[in-house]
Amino acid sequence: MSDILPGTKTTRMELLSLRKRKKLAERGHDLLKEKRDSLIMEFFNAIAEIKETREHVETALKDAFSSLTQAKMIMGPARVVEFAYASRVEANLNISTRLIMGVRVPVLSVEQHFPKIPYSLPDSSTKLDTMSEKFAEALKAIVRLAEIESTVKRLALEIERTKRRVSALETIVIPRLERTAQYVKLALEEREREDFYRIKMVKEQISDEL
Amino acid sequence: MVSDKIAVIGDRDTVTGFRMVGVSQSAVPKTPGQIQESLMRFFRDPSMGLILITEPLAEQIEDTILELSAAPVPVILLIPNRDGTTGTYEIVLRELIRKAVGIEINI
Numbered sequence: 441m442s443d444i445l446p447g448t449k450t451t452r453m454e455l456l457s458l459r460k461r462k463k464l465a466e467r468g469h470d471l472l473k474e475k476r477d478s479l480i481m482e483f484f485n486a487i488a489e490i491k492e493t494r495e496h497v498e499t500a501l502k503d504a505f506s507s508l509t510q511a512k513m514i515m516g517p518a519r520v521v522e523f524a525y526a527s528r529v530e531a532n533l534n535i536s537t538r539l540i541m542g543v544r545v546p547v548l549s550v551e552q553h554f555p556k557i558p559y560s561l562p563d564s565s566t567k568l569d570t571m572s573e574k575f576a577e578a579l580k581a582i583v584r585l586a587e588i589e590s591t592v593k594r595l596a597l598e599i600e601r602t603k604r605r606v607s608a609l610e611t612i613v614i615p616r617l618e619r620t621a622q623y624v625k626l627a628l629e630e631r632e633r634e635d636f637y638r639i640k641m642v643k644e645q646i647s648d649e650l
Numbered sequence: 651m652v653s654d655k656i657a658v659i660g661d662r663d664t665v666t667g668f669r670m671v672g673v674s675q676s677a678v679p680k681t682p683g684q685i686q687e688s689l690m691r692f693f694r695d696p697s698m699g700l701i702l703i704t705e706p707l708a709e710q711i712e713d714t715i716l717e718l719s720a721a722p723v724p725v726i727l728l729i730p731n732r733d734g735t736t737g738t739y740e741i742v743l744r745e746l747i748r749k750a751v752g753i754e755i756n757i
Binding site for chain 1: 654655656662663666667668669670671672673674699700702719720722723725727729730732734735739742743746747749750751752
């Protein structure tokens, strides 16, 4: 009895609306299941992409670090640090969003402003230029990676939510509606039988009196 | 379009490199406490869009990173330092997969 929706009246109208609600819940359940499946597919695609981009980032950074070492060897570590902190290159991150199956995922892009002369040219070596180029490239790859990773993160969140909804419908909402409909149906039938019997009794009484 | 900042937490070399290309916020923490503190500082900054942290440092505050990674913005990304990757980044991913699919899968 505890599974029956509270406040249900045992009327024919109620039975009809319960059946309608159950049908709606079942349709929602099917749709959500489909959504969950395609989200998971999307999720695994993104994971494969992460792996690829990861490798790209790793090679880019490796290159960048080796040119950093070269710059340090020619200019001295302290000077390189000095130049790095004084560098006038600017990097701004642009964040916008797009939709994948109703999930808002971020689109990141990095905007790099290279001034004509980012640092004092006579005091620096060409190695410093290569290094800054390499790091700029690595940063681009990293931003791309960040985009995919946060996409995956949001997809995972949405998958979790969808899964919870699917199982809530499956194990609670639909069975409860089913049982309530059954209860209403039984109550109606019982009342019908009572009516039938009452009519019979009345009929007997009337025929006895005659 | 919102312009956001990028921050980097790492060793001296990593920070130097990214400073060179315009990453304006940086920290070179030494102890786990300092790592945590600088991560939180960047994390609380509303104009922060992306936080880069090198893997060896991230390893020391794994739990905090896992916790903060649940938030959509800013994105926290583990990057390899000059010695190459240690594979720490996988912990974040694996946790996500476990949550989403319900089982652990090696990637």
